[in-house]
Amino acid sequence: MHYYIFTLGCQMNIYDSQKIEQYLDSNGCKSASEDEADLIIINACSVRQKAVDRIYGHLKKWQGKKIFITGCILPHDKKKLENKVEFFSDIQDLKKILNKIFPKSKTDSRLLKAESQSEAFVPIMTGCDNFCSYCAVPYTRGPEISRPEKDIIAEFKKLVTNGAKRIILLGQNVNNFKPSFVDLLRKIINIPGDFKIGFLTSNPWNFPEELVELVANEPKILKEIHLPLQSGDDEILRKMNRHYTAAQYLKLVNNLRFAISDLRLSTDIIVGFPGEIKKAFENTIKLCKKAKFNKAYIAMYSPRPGTSSPKKYRDNVPREEKKRRFQILDNLINPKTKP
Numbered sequence: 001m002h003y004y005i006f007t008l009g010c011q012m013n014i015y016d017s018q019k020i021e022q023y024l025d026s027n028g029c030k031s032a033s034e035d036e037a038d039l040i041i042i043n044a045c046s047v048r049q050k051a052v053d054r055i056y057g058h059l060k061k062w063q064g065k066k067i068f069i070t071g072c073i074l075p076h077d078k079k080k081l082e083n084k085v086e087f088f089s090d091i092q093d094l095k096k097i098l099n100k101i102f103p104k105s106k107t108d109s110r111l112l113k114a115e116s117q118s119e120a121f122v123p124i125m126t127g128c129d130n131f132c133s134y135c136a137v138p139y140t141r142g143p144e145i146s147r148p149e150k151d152i153i154a155e156f157k158k159l160v161t162n163g164a165k166r167i168i169l170l171g172q173n174v175n176n177f178k179p180s181f182v183d184l185l186r187k188i189i190n191i192p193g194d195f196k197i198g199f200l201t202s203n204p205w206n207f208p209e210e211l212v213e214l215v216a217n218e219p220k221i222l223k224e225i226h227l228p229l230q231s232g233d234d235e236i237l238r239k240m241n242r243h244y245t246a247a248q249y250l251k252l253v254n255n256l257r258f259a260i261s262d263l264r265l266s267t268d269i270i271v272g273f274p275g276e277i278k279k280a281f282e283n284t285i286k287l288c289k290k291a292k293f294n295k296a297y298i299a300m301y302s303p304r305p306g307t308s309s310p311k312k313y314r315d316n317v318p319r320e321e322k323k324r325r326f327q328i329l330d331n332l333i334n335p336k337t338k339p
Contacts, residue, residue: 001029004037006058009045011200012141012170013071015121017043020070023098034058037065039101042085044071047136049302052077059084068100072140076305120164124152124184125171130203132230133241133309134270134301137172146178153187160193166222169199175206182210189220198222204229204252205243216259223260227253228268232287233280236273239313246287253291266295269329272322273301274313281325288333296333298326 003024007017020041021031034040040062045051059067067085082088089096128137129144152169159167169188175181188197197220202211204227215221231237232246257263269284288296300322303310 001039002032002037003029003039003041004032004034005041005043006034006055007043008051008054009043009047009072011121011168012123012126013043013045015123015170016071017041018121020098024101027101034062040065040067042067042069042071044069044073044077044081046072046074046077046140046304048299049304055081072137074136074139074304074306118164119166119168120159121168121170122152122155122159123147123170124174124177124181128172129176130173130243131241131308133239133312134273134304134307136304136307139306141172144172144176146176149179149184149187152184153191156188157191160191160195164195166196166198169197171199171201173201173203173206174199175202175208175211182208182214185211185214185218185221189218196220196222198224200226202227203243204249207252207256209255212256212259223262224264224266225256225260226266226268227256229284229287229291230268230270231273231276231280232284233276234283236276236280239275239309240270240273241308246283250287250290264294265291266297267291267293269296269298270301271298271325271329272317272319274309274316276301276317276325285328285332288329293333296329298329298333300326 001024005017005021007013020043025031029039042055042058044055055069068087068089069081069085070089073081078088087100089100125144125146127142127144128135131138156167169184171177177184185197185199202225207227215223215225227249229249230240230242232249234245237245253265256265269288271281271284300319301315301317303315
């Protein structure tokens with residue numbers, strides 16, 4: 001059997017797709033182009049409408065093929081998609097979709113040997129309890145659950161043994177890892193080997209000073225922080241249910257830059273959130289200029305069914321204005337000539 005995996009969304013979905021790929025390969029399947037594949041596995045994402053639209057665009061090309069779908073999908077999108085594919089499984093039950101492909105196989109995807117690769121991802125938790133008003137993740141990934149520390153360390157050791165040099169710890173908010181993210185980092189640092197550690201993502205309202213100091217002083221930790229801003233306007237942040245002000249965010253950025261001289265700082269920004277008047281967008285521009293981000297992942301707001309923002313606020317920023325604001329920030333933060 002020849003397969004093609006179509007992955008949308010964040011690094012967590014990329015990690016899940018890698019596990020599916022390892023499982024299929026271990027059962028004699030071959031990776032192929034989407035034209036040559038007999039089996040199409042869609043690892044979907046409902047967090048942005050654009051990602052959902054891409055699925056519909058591809059389904060037409062895959063008519064006549066066996067199509068399975070998994071991933072982070074809202075009930076609204078699931079209802080529309082499940083009658084268009086052969087099999088649908090929530091990402092939380094990865095074994096179900098794999099056993100559907102190979103019902104007689106006893107291979108456990110969690111026990112697959114780590115492949116040799118220079119960069120790898122290790123999830124340390126899943127789900128989210130923050131309920132930002134625009135975000136679908138709590139409804140697609142479920143509540144926040146930390147992985148057992150011993151499982152994380154065992155997977156990390158396997159990757160190092162297999163030659164991984166850059167290993168990124170994943171979670172919707174890694175700083176919430178239980179019992180302690182800083183303690184976990186300290187234990188990983190003590191694993192013998194030549195490697196660097198990174199982590200995604202940290203929310204601005206719980207970035208403790210001891211973590212700042214650890215990143216600043218530990219050679220094995222990459223000096224790269226991803227710190228989602230979303231907006232530089234306090235009223236928009238309140239509507240988004242983000243637990244900080246623009247001033248508090250900027251204070252944290254200044255602390256990070258003071259402690260870590262070679263810091264590379266990236267962020268997420270949403271333009272066109274309901275009620276984002278001209279002044280609110282100008283506040284975001286001002287903050288971005290002060291923060292001096294190295295990179296920004298900018299999204300145009302799209303209401304997601306089931307989240308709270310469409311229930312409370314009308315999507316009142318025209319699409320053309322969203323595009324204009326996107327371009328302004330992209331040109332400011334992500335110029336093509338910037339190293």
